[in-house]
Amino acid sequence: MRATLKIAEFIMAAKPPAAARQRAATALCDTVGVILAGASEAAAKIIRRTVVAESHGNCRVLGTAVRASAADAALANGVAAHAHDYDDMCFVSMAHPSCALVPSIVAAGEITGASGSAVLDAYIAGFEVECCLGLVMNPRHYHERGWHCTSSIGTLGAAAAAARLLGLDAPSIVHTLGIAASLACGLKENMGSMVKPLHAGMAARNGVMAARLAKAGFIASEQSLDGPQGYLAAMDSQKPPSALADAATDLGSRWEILDSGIAVKLYPSCAATHPPLDALLGLKRRHNIAADDIAGIDVEADSMTPRLLIHPRPSTPLEAKFSMPFCAAAAIVFGHPTLETFHMEKIGDPRIQKLLPLVTLRANRDFDPAAHLSQANVTVRLKDGRTVQERADGARGYPGRLTDDELSTKFLACAERSLTHTAALQALDVLRAIETRSDISDLTQLCSTVSESQGVLERDFIERKS
Structure with a gap:
């Protein structure tokens, strides 16, 4: 008590x-x-x-x-x-x-x-x-x-x-x-x-x-x-x-x-994929790696990671978010993962399907003493015989690493899936000064600024279901 x-x-x-x-x-x-x-x-x-x-x-x-x-x-x-x-x-x-x-x-x-x-x-x-x-x-x-x-x-x-x-x-x-x-x-x-x-x-x-x-x-x-x-x-x-x-x-x-702070996600997938994705995207940029160059991608992470990434061959967008093979393949084929990356047509892309069996994930208990889901080692084996490797310690969105530009860019990309561009900008302005606002409804009202036709359609649909 x-x-x-x-x-x-x-x-x-x-x-x-x-x-x-x-x-x-x-x-x-x-x-x-x-x-x-x-x-x-x-x-x-x-x-x-x-x-x-x-x-x-x-x-x-x-x-x-x-x-x-x-x-x-x-x-x-x-x-x-x-x-x-x-x-x-x-x-x-x-x-x-x-x-x-x-x-x-x-x-x-x-x-x-x-x-x-x-x-x-x-x-x-x-x-x-x-x-x-x-x-x-x-x-x-x-x-x-x-x-x-x-x-x-x-x-x-x-x-x-x-x-x-x-x-x-x-x-x-x-x-x-x-x-x-x-x-x-x-x-x-x-x-x-x-x-x-x-x-x-x-x-x-x-x-x-x-x-x-x-x-x-x-x-x-x-x-x-x-x-x-x-x-x-x-x-x-x-x-x-x-x-x-x-x-x-x-x-x-x-x-x-x-x-310890709060880790903001810069990829729309399980947090366990983020340190490996940072490392893999870095290797892709530096070595100009394309899908056809790859003989294998080997990911090592802490022992918690394999218990989260439980869908090696995803069949739905939600499963793909918990699939290291899909996330790694998507990073190589499409670049920085976005909301659009996790669509059915992307999962079925022949280039993705070809890469899935080439990605392995294994636990390395040497990473366990560090913060959970923060450590990764990514090795890419190339068909020309080269091997390139990168270690990740945390991810880009972790506390102290997120920039204001990254936060604003993410917010607008997300908000504009529901709001007009103008309303999204107005909502961002309110959020930037939220501590000075006298009533939280200043924000919620802006975030409900959908077109009248969309609002009528949704209300009518809900009324029919009820």
């Missing part, structure tokens, strides 16, 4: 430093972009045609003219955020933090009329809670037991962020976390399917629901997190539940968002 109460007190009263808010603003900008990119994906459309069609409320589903309840808008925006697997990563929680946190704070922010600075502080509170849990639970929870931390840990982060914006007191936040703990789930076996982005949406939705239930007086066990049959025990935490108290002592004095 004491550890959970300490976490709750942090959520309620944390005062993040300016540098932490800057990191959170970057995450918000990146995630709003990927939500707008994902709004047109099949998984996001199915959610809107089913769950959202039955919903009533005034919270915006970004990239559309649809409105829904806070929880259902969080669900829809969370699924869209993770639909392309283009959203950011945290290597402490081992989660995609923002695809649940941002939909949660946007929905909770809309119903409370929260300012931009309040939304950023809520994001940070949720992020730090996820890292606190990740330090106790990982690597076993994620690496060995098959839990997808984006949902299994992200649900509690989303709940913490929503509770902060709803203005809950510490005892109510304890109940919020207890409710969220019983709603947390997510299985890695579903990677490469539509269920993976559903994990993000459900984490966001359940986080908002947990906070709203607690605000209304819903009661959970005060030992939901660290009790003998609580969350940490049931989720097979690396460390015993008693370790939560030690992890919680750092909250507010050390900021994980600054120490």
Whole structure:
């Protein structure tokens, strides 16, 4: 109980430093972009045609003219955020933090009329809670037991962020976390399917629901997190539940968002592919490597990577994002992977199919002491007898490496899949100054600026389904 109460007190009263808010603003900008990119994906459309069609409320589903309840808008925006697997990563929680946190704070922010600075502080509170849990639970929870931390840990982060914006007191936040703990789930076996982005949406939705239930007086066990049959025990935490108290002592004095940070993705594929892709693209540029030159591509990475990249011969775009052979082949054939790279016609391209069996992936345990998914060694064997090799230590989007130009370019490319160019530029301007905005609806309104005909068509379709 004491550890959970300490976490709750942090959520309620944390005062993040300016540098932490800057990191959170970057995450918000990146995630709003990927939500707008994902709004047109099949998984996001199915959610809107089913769950959202039955919903009533005034919270915006970004990239559309649809409105829904806070929880259902969080669900829809969370699924869209993770639909392309283009959203950011945290290597402490081992989660995609923002695809649940941002939909949660946007929905909770809309119903409370929260300012931009309040939304950023809520994001940070949720992020730090996820890292606190990740330090106790990982690597076993994620690496060995098959839990997808984006949902299994992200649900509690989303709940913490929503509770902060709803203005809950510490005892109510304890109940919020207890409710969220019983709603947390997510299985890695579903990677490469539509269920993976559903994990993000459900984490966001359940986080908002947990906070709203607690605000209304819903009661959970005060030992939901660290009790003998609580969350940490049931989720097979690396460390015993008693370790939560030690992890919680750092909250507010050390900021994980600054120490380990958030990794922004510059390729729309599993984060485990990014260090190898950086290395391979570098070799391709320097040595002018073409598909017909290649006798083999050998990728070495840490022992976690092969457990994530589980589709050596992908048959769908979602599987291709978790395929080292496809991502490597696509980098050689098409160059820098983009959203368009992961289309069915690209998977079936004869040049890709010819390269797939030439790509190998193996674990090198010498890489395991470093940060997860950060190390790779890529060797390209050429038909003329040459062998070229490159080592990667991290990826280009990792904390401290992302440039403002890279963030803006990614945002506009994503946002313009749902918005006009003018609206995308306006949204980017608001995001760049989000801390000064008095109401988060300044942003959400811009991100719902779809053409009237598109909005009418979607509303009519949803009404017919309902």
